[in-house]
Amino acid sequence: MIEVYAPASIGNFTVGFDSLGAALAPIDGSLLGDVVTICEAPRDEFICSGEYAHKLPSDANENLAYQCLVHFRTHVAPNMPAVKLELKKNLPIGSGLGSSACSVVAAFAALDKFAQTNLSQVELIELMADFEGLVSGGRHYDNITPCYLGGLQLTGDLIPNKSIALPVDENWYYVAAFPGFSLNTAKARSVLPKELSMHAGVEFAQRLSAFSSLLLTSRFDEALCIMQDNIAEPHRAPLINGFDQAKLSLPELGAEVVSISGAGPTLFSVCKTLEAAEQCAQWLEENYINEQGFCHICKLDNDGTRQLNVL
Structure with a gap:
């Protein structure tokens, strides 16, 4: 049996709408992402399990991971x-953490x-982007x-x-908080x-290119200073209950950046110390997430998708 893990990710990453993303690894060692296991069998069989399996269609033909299997057998x-x-669905649907991407990549x-x-x-x-695009509405x-x-x-x-690949300051922490309710990606788009406008387009190009260049030259504090999303966040924030208050409150606790992960409703903050990350996480647990939500202090997952087991 082969077991493969694919981590959650932050799409857009503030300055990089549809073009910049980061993989997440909780510092407590837990796996924040989906797992796919595969082994030889008498006939093709698909199982969907995991905490959020009940949120997916019961018909296997409508499941992205099963569609990947069918396509792979037919064309590859x-x-x-x-x-x-078997898809072990460990990420909530419509969370802004790349849930559909996790399923497709792992499969x-x-x-x-x-x-x-x-x-x-x-x-x-390219294969992965084709199938993730079935959910997100584009490649x-x-x-x-x-x-x-x-x-x-x-x-x-x-x-x-x-x-x-872009380097980041190894001292940065990323606090990711899923509030416990979903936001449809198509609605968020x-x-x-x-x-x-011409002005907005030029500003976006300058911000993304400057951010990337600053990271590549290890000018990390300067890069943090220009992390701002003027493309998606102003339009998506009203869809996310509690986001505006978090945006105001977390910087007072040490957050350098507060923004929306992907299409939302997960928000993320960037902190330069563990103490600041812990203070932000505590505030989010008390004020942003409900009983279905969760909050993780993370570093970047530099390993990406990987094999966990061979049995």
Whole structure:
């Protein structure tokens, strides 16, 4: 049996709408992401388990991980033996943590390992983006690529090999808080402006390029100073109950940045010390999340998608 884990991710990462994403690793050692197991079987079998399995369609044909299996057998490895594939759905749907990307990335990575097809990085990323796009409404790489490769990734069609890894300050902590309610990705995209003014477009280009350049030259404090989302956050914030108050309160506790993870409703903050991260996490647990929510203090997951077990 092959067991593959794919981590949660922060899409957009404030300055990089649809083009910058970061994989997350809770500092307590827990796995924040989905797991796919695969083994040979008499006939193809699909199981969906895990804490959030009940939130997915009961019909396997409507499950992204099963659709990945069908596509892989038809178009990539027609001679692959029958398999039992299980998706352990550990991330909430519509959380802003790259939940659909986790399922797709873990499924294709497990299938590639099992069938020993040895697809290239670009081939796998393209496959993953195709299927994640079925949920998000378009081929966006900012969850797929960090989930697969780990770290902070600048990603897109114009970038060689679809991705460039960016360094970050190793002292940074990322506090990710899922409030306990879902936000439909399509709805979160529908509130965005259809066009940007020339001024807004130029400012976005300057901010993303400056941020990337500052990271690449280890000017991390300067990079933090320009982490601001003027593209999506102003339009999505009204959809997320409690976000505005968190945006005001967390900087007083030491947060350097507070923004929306992906399409939301998860928010994340960047802190320069563990003490500040712990204070922010405590505030979020008391004021932002309900009994279905959770909050994690994280570092970046630099390993990305990986094999956990071979039995």
